[in-house]
Amino acid sequence: MTRVWRCLQATGAASRTRTRCFTTSAPRQEIRSIAELPPRVNPGFTETKRHDLLALGWPSPPRNILFVRKDGDRVVQEALLEYTKHVKSTYPDTNLVFEPYVAKQLHEYFDHPVYTINENGSNTPYHEKVDLTSTLGGDGTILHAASLFATAKSVPPVLSFSMGTLGFLGEWKFPEYKRAFREVYVSGAPCHLDDQPPPAAYSDGGAGPQTSSTGGWSDIKGKKMGRSRNSRILMRNRLRIGIFSSTGERLPHEPPFAHADNQCEDIFALNEVLLHRGALPHLAHITILIGSPPHQKTLTTAIADGFLVSTPTGSTAYSLSSGGSIVHPLVSSLLLTPICPRSLSFRPLVLPANTLITLRIEEQNRGKEIEVSVDGVRRKEGLRTGMEVRVAGEEVRTAGAPGARDWFGGVPSIVRSGGAADGEDHWVGGLNSLLKFNYPFGEDG
Amino acid sequence: MTRVWRCLQATGAASRTRTRCFTTSAPRQEIRSIAELPPRVNPGFTETKRHDLLALGWPSPPRNILFVRKDGDRVVQEALLEYTKHVKSTYPDTNLVFEPYVAKQLHEYFDHPVYTINENGSNTPYHEKVDLTSTLGGDGTILHAASLFATAKSVPPVLSFSMGTLGFLGEWKFPEYKRAFREVYVSGAPCHLDDQPPPAAYSDGGAGPQTSSTGGWSDIKGKKMGRSRNSRILMRNRLRIGIFSSTGERLPHEPPFAHADNQCEDIFALNEVLLHRGALPHLAHITILIGSPPHQKTLTTAIADGFLVSTPTGSTAYSLSSGGSIVHPLVSSLLLTPICPRSLSFRPLVLPANTLITLRIEEQNRGKEIEVSVDGVRRKEGLRTGMEVRVAGEEVRTAGAPGARDWFGGVPSIVRSGGAADGEDHWVGGLNSLLKFNYPFGEDG
Amino acid sequence: MTRVWRCLQATGAASRTRTRCFTTSAPRQEIRSIAELPPRVNPGFTETKRHDLLALGWPSPPRNILFVRKDGDRVVQEALLEYTKHVKSTYPDTNLVFEPYVAKQLHEYFDHPVYTINENGSNTPYHEKVDLTSTLGGDGTILHAASLFATAKSVPPVLSFSMGTLGFLGEWKFPEYKRAFREVYVSGAPCHLDDQPPPAAYSDGGAGPQTSSTGGWSDIKGKKMGRSRNSRILMRNRLRIGIFSSTGERLPHEPPFAHADNQCEDIFALNEVLLHRGALPHLAHITILIGSPPHQKTLTTAIADGFLVSTPTGSTAYSLSSGGSIVHPLVSSLLLTPICPRSLSFRPLVLPANTLITLRIEEQNRGKEIEVSVDGVRRKEGLRTGMEVRVAGEEVRTAGAPGARDWFGGVPSIVRSGGAADGEDHWVGGLNSLLKFNYPFGEDG
Amino acid sequence: MTRVWRCLQATGAASRTRTRCFTTSAPRQEIRSIAELPPRVNPGFTETKRHDLLALGWPSPPRNILFVRKDGDRVVQEALLEYTKHVKSTYPDTNLVFEPYVAKQLHEYFDHPVYTINENGSNTPYHEKVDLTSTLGGDGTILHAASLFATAKSVPPVLSFSMGTLGFLGEWKFPEYKRAFREVYVSGAPCHLDDQPPPAAYSDGGAGPQTSSTGGWSDIKGKKMGRSRNSRILMRNRLRIGIFSSTGERLPHEPPFAHADNQCEDIFALNEVLLHRGALPHLAHITILIGSPPHQKTLTTAIADGFLVSTPTGSTAYSLSSGGSIVHPLVSSLLLTPICPRSLSFRPLVLPANTLITLRIEEQNRGKEIEVSVDGVRRKEGLRTGMEVRVAGEEVRTAGAPGARDWFGGVPSIVRSGGAADGEDHWVGGLNSLLKFNYPFGEDG
Numbered sequence A, B, C, D: 001m002t003r004v005w006r007c008l009q010a011t012g013a014a015s016r017t018r019t020r021c022f023t024t025s026a027p028r029q030e031i032r033s034i035a036e037l038p039p040r041v042n043p044g045f046t047e048t049k050r051h052d053l054l055a056l057g058w059p060s061p062p063r064n065i066l067f068v069r070k071d072g073d074r075v076v077q078e079a080l081l082e083y084t085k086h087v088k089s090t091y092p093d094t095n096l097v098f099e100p101y102v103a104k105q106l107h108e109y110f111d112h113p114v115y116t117i118n119e120n121g122s123n124t125p126y127h128e129k130v131d132l133t134s135t136l137g138g139d140g141t142i143l144h145a146a147s148l149f150a151t152a153k154s155v156p157p158v159l160s161f162s163m164g165t166l167g168f169l170g171e172w173k174f175p176e177y178k179r180a181f182r183e184v185y186v187s188g189a190p191c192h193l194d195d196q197p198p199p200a201a202y203s204d205g206g207a208g209p210q211t212s213s214t215g216g217w218s219d220i221k222g223k224k225m226g227r228s229r230n231s232r233i234l235m236r237n238r239l240r241i242g243i244f245s246s247t248g249e250r251l252p253h254e255p256p257f258a259h260a261d262n263q264c265e266d267i268f269a270l271n272e273v274l275l276h277r278g279a280l281p282h283l284a285h286i287t288i289l290i291g292s293p294p295h296q297k298t299l300t301t302a303i304a305d306g307f308l309v310s311t312p313t314g315s316t317a318y319s320l321s322s323g324g325s326i327v328h329p330l331v332s333s334l335l336l337t338p339i340c341p342r343s344l345s346f347r348p349l350v351l352p353a354n355t356l357i358t359l360r361i362e363e364q365n366r367g368k369e370i371e372v373s374v375d376g377v378r379r380k381e382g383l384r385t386g387m388e389v390r391v392a393g394e395e396v397r398t399a400g401a402p403g404a405r406d407w408f409g410g411v412p413s414i415v416r417s418g419g420a421a422d423g424e425d426h427w428v429g430g431l432n433s434l435l436k437f438n439y440p441f442g443e444d445g
């Protein structure tokens, strides 16, 4: 899984090979299209007393689980098998979804079908079917998982496990996977799972794969859970990004961010969009405009290695290295951070999330292309004079009063709970343990 | 007007002298108590399509206008006289309110009473009577004006004029005063002022000074205004600040922030609260905690010259000099910025506005007091071991849906309009012209 | 003149064409090899009372003048013709030297031969013949001129003219060219030029081109100069740079820095050497070692976009954009400045000029090449795991006591003189006018 | 030992009490004046192959040892007794010197006289007698010890022990005291101590205290040392500081930096001189000039909390907290670092050590005093409008060629040696272990 701006269509050759799988007769080793899966279960998010986190609540148990893993690592591969086998055997109503090339690698290990997107036929995108995404790897794996929903306005919750050391986005350590998954799975279930009927029967026409007609949480295997709190959700805002030609026409995004139907709409980023001089050690000339026409205003024309527009989530990523402030993920805002500007007086800016920021390539770049990357994935085609990148924050909640509003947009990230750490502000903890924030001077400090 | 933490009670001596004024028989040269003024007119603030600014709307014309001016400057003094005479003669229903010592200096120039607070008797604070504050001076004058409402949850709109060069908070240049005042005054009036009856008759019992029984905007003198848009308001969030003893008891604030009735509640700041080592070149040891009990968490114990907790408004003040990012005033947030920390890894933080930040004085300061200042005014008494400053952002709007919510809290700052500048984002303009943002290298750049 | 790491040998094809020129019979339009020029005149540099600048002194007038110009700009082209025609007619003993492709473009404009390097035959490098280099363009042109001497331990003085706006390295504005050239030319001449015999007759065997047998300064045409001070020299230290394979073998440099004879020795840089992740938005892993074996010590392994090792001259170039301090060109030192490091606690370092700094590519880069650039020119071949860049400051003077020491190394840069500016510290002036150093806040500031 | 600008004369009262000691008859418990001590032994410093450190060489063994300790710490007190008793019994020719108040506390513990300065009589300053200073405490203790030589052009070597955790200036841990002292003591002795006659007999007239007539190193007690290398010296440059009235007259320094004879000359600082707004949260207006008249040039007028001019040694102290670069102590330079400047474009500067920097108090401070501190000790009297602080680096070596030059100026700091650490660059080690330089992100990093 090299993360590239690759095209769903472009992977046609690979998928043709894979198409064979769909015609395989044995029930094991089978790869099916996610089009066959029951429809997505949309969870609700309730505001909690601890105002910064939301409570996850499923109307009925999640079924279609997308597993995303880091590439090229045997340990991760084996962990994924252990994890998915546990999920399927403990929660038999669940369906395992993988990315196509992972499905191809793994389907032989299971005696039931696995699911993936089918580029040739139905073109059903992940976000129409996936109830929950779970990642195994590092921050890069989470960014990649988010990129699979880069054109979706509603993203399923993400349960992320770090292999080895914790990253900044990842929340759980792999050995916690049983507890973590169960906690997510039962979020929203009635308090006494065993005594109560399922909250609601639901059916999708019967032909669907492994949906239990008894439904609900009643038949969870394994040890009793007792009273369980709902999983806590940190709703991470994303950026909306559009790229425009010098004549104002929208340019198509490249995969993995491209729309299945190649319609040119905005894509969403979790960390940032980067404009950069690229490989040549010569400065980029970029004009930055703030606001939407007719109230758009030129902030400045800047000469620099590049520019970042980042989310608060991305404030601890590239923006931090470039001198940006650390912004809590719940501050509704955008960060504009220059990279090596040719000016003593360019200070990072924090703007309201609903600000439209336009970055326009200036003529002075004399034909040299400016590279554009989203969440660490470079667009193959660079930007030329007059082209624009337009960025704004995604809106993440309805206007309703607190407690009564709907939540949409954002990446619902399941926050670690349990033990001493429960109720702790994971963000403050991360500053200290991961960023080595404010390490004082002195021996053994 | 030296800005000190002075006490309303402490100024008793001075006010005794002034008390004579209240008994003066001549109608001219008279200083009266604001207690005699009609009650405050509370304006409404409506969200506009340009989402970042609000539209001001008076239910009836403002009457009690507080004028605050910079001290010790003859030019400002004369400008104030010219301005107030214009206001009173053009809008005869208005009442001029001054700070006590200014009232004393100026009342002889008017042939009608002027108003001020009366420390001895009614103890009516400004915010119970003042409809509109207008300042003449620089940013410091605006900060001072704000400090007069430091204990008020609802602050009247502020119309600020800069004398000489523009400051960062000030919006209008003095020569614009006639147009600026009229625009504010008629905000909320029916569209065709001259053809229509006043929107609503209002009375305050009749005994009040100079309230016109005809009321409303009908009898504005001077040239017709034609159609006029409503004044635009930038609602600036403030900080709530409480100071606590090492045993957790609330300590009284010192003037000018003290409550008239000496009740110990929070005070509000427009820029920031500063903890600093003060005059001795030795480091301060301060522990920073994030969140409210029981979810409070220690962020770090830091060794530094000091710390700032600032509003987005204050992000261009002291925080900027200390290396903080520039945060747009409409990003609902708090900034935690260290001053000269003894660590390579303390980066400025931007936190959600509703975060409670606690700064606790550590024992290692060995008896040395840590100085605390609010908006550039130092508290006479410093802080000793175990004492805490607790800070959070002021809440500035109700939870209602956009367009339907009430606004409270914040300092409603009237934004400059008119001419080419109209509709422009004054904030972006200020970055460029006032902060010299991103001045590129090179000759004549 | 695109600045690339190009090879003298590699330009063989082009030079073959040019070889025809050497056989041309007409004396005009002739391009000759610099091998035919009289030997280089080495100037002396004397310490002055203003300790930071040196006084230039020629033993006899400079003859072989290399003119380097910015490419692709008609104005510069015409200025160069005007300038060189003036020099040749006023100082007939001088010989005009150009880069090969410039010689080819310009030789038709002269009725006397011009000189250039001859790649096919004698392989005489510039530094064996050039007495003085004069540049027309910007900072980039000066960097390019310096790169022509990148393998020379002794660099002739540089007289640089800026076209249009001043750069940071350029010293003179083009309209001053007559005065500037004369001042340099006569530096070292006896005080009363007209009354005195030439200081010393010198000959190079007679066969040389246009060396006047009368020699010396006696026959300067044009207006009398009167008493003239010697030109002032700022001796700019360079970096020595070597690139080594993972097994410790020295790798060849690429042009323009390669040695004519392809011997692998260090090259010199005026601004900096840059290691950078290049076009892919992934981090570079680089270990930094300080000191020479056996006292070499690992400073740190760093993860960043890249690293700069720069001279004090380069401290106002890329290093400044990356957050480095501004270091006066006379502080004998090296700067180590990270670019976007993944650490809160990497602060720029200033090390003694004689420190050996080694940058080693780590395995974690997983095969991705790290790009290396010198003075803004990227090496075509990047660096792979285990390769090292070794850098130290060039030594710029002998150990002798002040006043009695020899100067070698460094780029002797002729500093602007005359008028009000005379005696002024051009460096302080540049900070203010070019870098916009310490622009205070506020209107019209 | 509170570090204050205290006056030798001002402590007269205290010293009167102490004067009794000088007349005490018992040889024990006696406090004598250092005037009675033999003259100072001036060591030589030889350049070594490891170019950055010098080799210490005594012409004859050091005798007069000044011990400086941190105050108010029982552990330090007891360590000092253990250490001094060891020194006196192992090297009986040595004389113990203390600061007056320490001498008073400790003399009863010894059965031989101890020495201190005598304020009433001879006025012999420390630097006329002390051969070696040894400190017990932290960086503050070393700064204090250096301040005792703040008016001396030649400072004896300093052997510093840290109690508890290492500081940045301190070199040795206390348990190493025996080895460390011996190594220093024998630096310069002939190779085979036991076989050879003393290098030179020296006498000071016989009447002196405990000078052995056999002299030299021959009679060192304790175990044989075998071949021993000479101690390594890091010569730390200081700043020269003068304070001038608005009419250009030199103002007296305050103790501890005042000259014994109250002559107003420059004082020397090891870390920095600080100008600061002090306790009032209002900005300081200071003009900075570079160079000596008539070549002095205004760099800028700056508005800030304050300014630092620091040595490379001080670059890891206050300057670092203010955003300055880290400068190796062997880079001959000065750092100009602003503290919270009201400008986006004030970047720290590194200037040649011989630059004269003038900081002038501007009128805009309107009477408020600017506080001035040297190495963390505040001058009681602040600076008013027009006053100037003039600073330049101390010159630390003669102009001779390397290997043949004399060293004067600077604070010769004895660098830690031994074991694995031997030959290591202690500075690089300190960056990592003490400053937590480049702590990478990530768990357990």
Ligand SMILES: NC(=O)C1=CN([C@@H]2O[C@H](COP(=O)(O)OP(=O)(O)OC[C@H]3O[C@@H](n4cnc5c(N)ncnc54)[C@H](O)[C@@H]3O)[C@@H](O)[C@H]2O)C=CC1
Pocket: A138, A139, A140, A141, A143, A167, A168, A169, A271, A272, A313, A314, A315, A316, A317, A318, A319, A321, A322, A374, A375, A376, C281, C282, C283, C304, C305, C339, C340, C341, C342
């Ligand atoms: N100089 C720098 O700091 C650079 C940073 N990046 C960042 O890397 C991201 C892509 O990640 P990978 O594909 O894994 O590339 P990668 O393998 O180059 O690693 C990027 C590093 O950034 C960390 N990271 C990613 N997102 C983060 C976040 N939100 N907060 C804190 N740390 C975070 C990862 O843990 C990893 O250590 C980009 O979105 C960009 O933010 C990319 C290039 C340079």
Ligand SMILES: NC(=O)C1=CN([C@@H]2O[C@H](COP(=O)(O)OP(=O)(O)OC[C@H]3O[C@@H](n4cnc5c(N)ncnc54)[C@H](O)[C@@H]3O)[C@@H](O)[C@H]2O)C=CC1
Pocket: B138, B139, B140, B141, B143, B167, B168, B169, B271, B272, B313, B314, B315, B316, B317, B318, B319, B321, B322, B374, B375, B376, D281, D282, D283, D304, D305, D339, D340, D341, D342
């Ligand atoms: N080193 C620094 O930057 C310091 C800054 N201050 C700031 O000064 C404020 C008090 O102001 P004065 O009483 O007038 O003190 P003052 O007379 O010392 O001037 C402070 C300066 O800050 C500017 N300023 C104030 N608020 C601002 C804002 N929100 N954005 C941009 N610039 C702003 C003013 O225009 C003035 O230039 C404090 O609230 C604090 O923020 C105070 C001390 C030091």
Ligand SMILES: NC(=O)C1=CN([C@@H]2O[C@H](COP(=O)(O)OP(=O)(O)OC[C@H]3O[C@@H](n4cnc5c(N)ncnc54)[C@H](O)[C@@H]3O)[C@@H](O)[C@H]2O)C=CC1
Pocket: A281, A282, A283, A304, A305, A339, A340, A341, A342, C138, C139, C140, C141, C143, C167, C168, C169, C271, C272, C313, C314, C315, C316, C317, C318, C319, C321, C322, C374, C375, C376
């Ligand atoms: N982000 C940045 O600041 C970058 C800076 N550079 C610098 O550009 C240099 C190459 O110059 P060009 O070929 O003209 O590239 P260029 O056309 O990209 O321009 C570089 C800019 O740097 C200025 N500059 C060059 N040397 C300077 C110095 N010593 N002090 C102050 N300003 C200086 C030039 O005037 C020009 O404005 C490199 O040596 C590197 O230092 C190169 C890439 C990025």
Ligand SMILES: NC(=O)C1=CN([C@@H]2O[C@H](COP(=O)(O)OP(=O)(O)OC[C@H]3O[C@@H](n4cnc5c(N)ncnc54)[C@H](O)[C@@H]3O)[C@@H](O)[C@H]2O)C=CC1
Pocket: B281, B282, B283, B304, B305, B339, B340, B341, B342, D138, D139, D140, D141, D143, D167, D168, D169, D271, D272, D313, D314, D315, D316, D317, D318, D319, D321, D322, D374, D375, D376
């Ligand atoms: N915000 C800051 O960083 C401040 C720093 N200081 C520094 O403190 C020094 C005075 O020291 P103390 O009397 O002990 O005051 P102190 O008790 O306030 O401690 C100052 C701290 O600075 C460290 N330090 C001193 N010199 C150092 C050096 N050259 N390199 C690295 N660390 C060093 C000490 O170990 C101690 O941790 C001043 O010269 C000044 O440089 C003083 C005030 C504020």
